[in-house]
Amino acid sequence: MKTIVRLADVARHAGVSIPTVSRILNGVQTVAPELKERVMKSVEELGYQPNRMAKSLREQRTGILAHLTAGLNANFHSTLARGVQDAAFDLGYTMILGSSHHLDVAQGQLTYAKLFDSYRVDGMVVVPPGTSDPYLETLASRIPIIEVDRTVGDYSRHAVLLNNAEVMADAVRHLISLGHKHIALLYGIELVSTEVERYQGFLHTMKDCGVPVDPRLLISDDFTEEGGHRAFQRLVNSNLPVTAVVVTTNEMLAGVVGCARQMGVKIPDDISLIGMDDERWVRMMTPSLTVMAQAPYEMGYEACRLLIQCVEGQNGDTPWQLRIPGKLVVRESTAPPRSSG
Amino acid sequence: MKTIVRLADVARHAGVSIPTVSRILNGVQTVAPELKERVMKSVEELGYQPNRMAKSLREQRTGILAHLTAGLNANFHSTLARGVQDAAFDLGYTMILGSSHHLDVAQGQLTYAKLFDSYRVDGMVVVPPGTSDPYLETLASRIPIIEVDRTVGDYSRHAVLLNNAEVMADAVRHLISLGHKHIALLYGIELVSTEVERYQGFLHTMKDCGVPVDPRLLISDDFTEEGGHRAFQRLVNSNLPVTAVVVTTNEMLAGVVGCARQMGVKIPDDISLIGMDDERWVRMMTPSLTVMAQAPYEMGYEACRLLIQCVEGQNGDTPWQLRIPGKLVVRESTAPPRSSG
C-alpha cells in the first residue's frame, strides 16, 4: 500500500508553500512562471491527485450530483440515467446513483435522498415516485432539484418531461387516418403525471377528430406486464367492438402482446396496436410494433444540464418545464381495420 | 435557502460539547443516558444530518464505491450495475457510477478512474476494457479492485466471472443431443476473456463429444449487431454444410436474427440457433430463442459484496476468482436438424 501524496508533499518537493501550489493548480491569481513550472513538474513526478473530499469541505460544494431513479431494470430508466451521467461528466460533475430496489419505491428514494444529502450533493435529478415527499420538499429549499419523466406535488419547480399530449395525438390521428373508430386505451392505474397527460391527450384528440369515445374502452391496470395482460384480456372478453388499442407503457405493452398471442388475436389483422418506447424487442418482434418513441437519453441529458445551470446560479428562480418531443414510429402493428379493408 | 445544521448547532442546543454529540451519534463509548436522550432530542428537532464529507476526510474512508462499466446501453451491463448498486446500499455504502460514452472506452474509463480516485473511493468494481491499464494497476496497489464479467492483465487479483466454459458446454451438448454435427460458432473479434473462454469451451466440448470442428465454421466479427449480421451472412454464403449456430453475444445475436430473416433462412427449420443473454426481445420473438442465460444481477451483487469484504480487511490478500453459473434456457430456436427429422 503506497501512501497517498498530498498538497504538502508537492509543496515540499517544489520548495514552495502550500497555498502557492493550490493557487497554481486552480489557476487563480498570477504566479511567477518559474515557480509554476517547478510546481507542475513536482505534481507530475509525484503523481499528485487532489483530494476532492477536502476540497469539497472547504469550498462548500462537492461537484457531485445525485440521480434518484425509479429502477434501472426498465430500459427507459437506464437510458435516461446514462443521459444524466454523460451530461454530468461532460460538464465536470460526478453522478451518484440511487435506484431503490425494495418494495416501497417512495421509501427507498427517501432513504437515498437522505444518504445523498449527507454527502452534500450540489443538486439532484429525480424521477419522483407516486406521492410527494416532505423530506424532498425541504431539501428542495436548500439545493436545486429537477424532476424528470414525471412530476408530482410541487416541491420542485423544474421539470423535464415528454411532450405526452403531442405524441399521443400523433398516435390517435394515425389510427383514425387508417379508418379506426373503435379505439381502446390501456393505461396504468396510478395517477402519475405521465398517465394523466397521456389519458387526457387521448380523449382530447379523439374529441378533436370527432370520434366518440366509449368509456368502456378505457381500461386501467398495474404498470406491469401482468397488468397489461389482464387489461387486454378484459378488453377482448368484453366483446365490445374494437379495432385498435393504444397502450401507454412498455411493460404493459409486453403483456398485451403475450395475451394477444395466447388468445389468438392477430395483430394487426384483428386489432391494430400502438405501444410506448422504442426498444429492441419492439423492433425484433413479428409483427414489429408501432410505438410512441420517447427520447430518454436526451431527457436525462437535458435534465442534468439544466440542473447544473441551476447549481451554478443561472435560471434558478422562475419555475419552468421543458418538454422533449416524442416521435411516432410506424411499423407493422397498425393497419386499416378489417371491416374497411 | 435554509442554513444547514452542524454538529456544533446540536451541541449548543443540547448544552453539551461537540465530541459528546459525536460519540452518541456513532455509538462509541458509554455515555450518560440522560445526556444521550437530550442530544437525540436535539438531533431530531434540528433535523441534523451529519456531513459525510467532513466525516470522510477525518476518518480517511469515504464509504463510496465506484463502479466502472463498459456502457449502460447494454441490458446486461445495466442489470449488473443494479446488482452492484443494491449490494452497496444493503451493506451501507454509496455507489458512484462511471460509464464511458466516448469512442475510446479504455480512455473514458481511465478518466473516470482518476476522477473517482480523487474522491478517495474505498474500492472499485470494474468491467475492464480490452487492454490492461497502468493507472489502474497502480490504483490497485492502494485500494481493492474487483473485476467483473471479464478479466484482463493482472492489475487486480480478484474477479467475478460467468462460468463460460460450463454454459457453453451445455449449449453444445444440447445441439449434439438433438443430432447436430455441423455446428458453427459466431464470436466477437476482440480477445477479451469472455470470448476466449467461450471459444475454447466450444472447441473443448465438441472434442469431448467426438464431433469434428470445421475451422471454417468459426467466424468472428465485431461485437455489434452489424458484426453479427455480417458473420451470419458470410456463413450462409459459404454454402458449407451447417445445421446449427452458437452466437457468443447478445448484440451479435440480434444481427444474426435480422440477417436470417432478410436471407429467408428459417429458424429452427433451416438452422438451429443458440444465443447469449436472456433478454425480453429473445423471449418475445418468434421463434423465441434458446439462450445461455447469464445472471448479471447476481454477478454485480456478488462482486460488490466481495469488494466490501476486501475494503473491510477480509479476504484481501490471496487472489481469487468467483464463477457464477449460467443456465441454458431451451426455447423454440433449437430443433433436430432437418436431415435427421
Next chain:
DNA sequence: CTGAAAGCGCTTACAG
C-alpha cells in the same frame, strides 16, 4: 464519563 485540543487536506482572506 466528558471536554479541550489537534488534525484530516484543502482554500481563501489577510499581511507583507
Next chain:
DNA sequence: CTGAAAGCGCTTACAG
C-alpha cells in the same frame, strides 16, 4: 507575487 493563519465539519487520542 508569496506565505502564515484560519477554518470547512467532523473524529479521536489525551487529560481530567
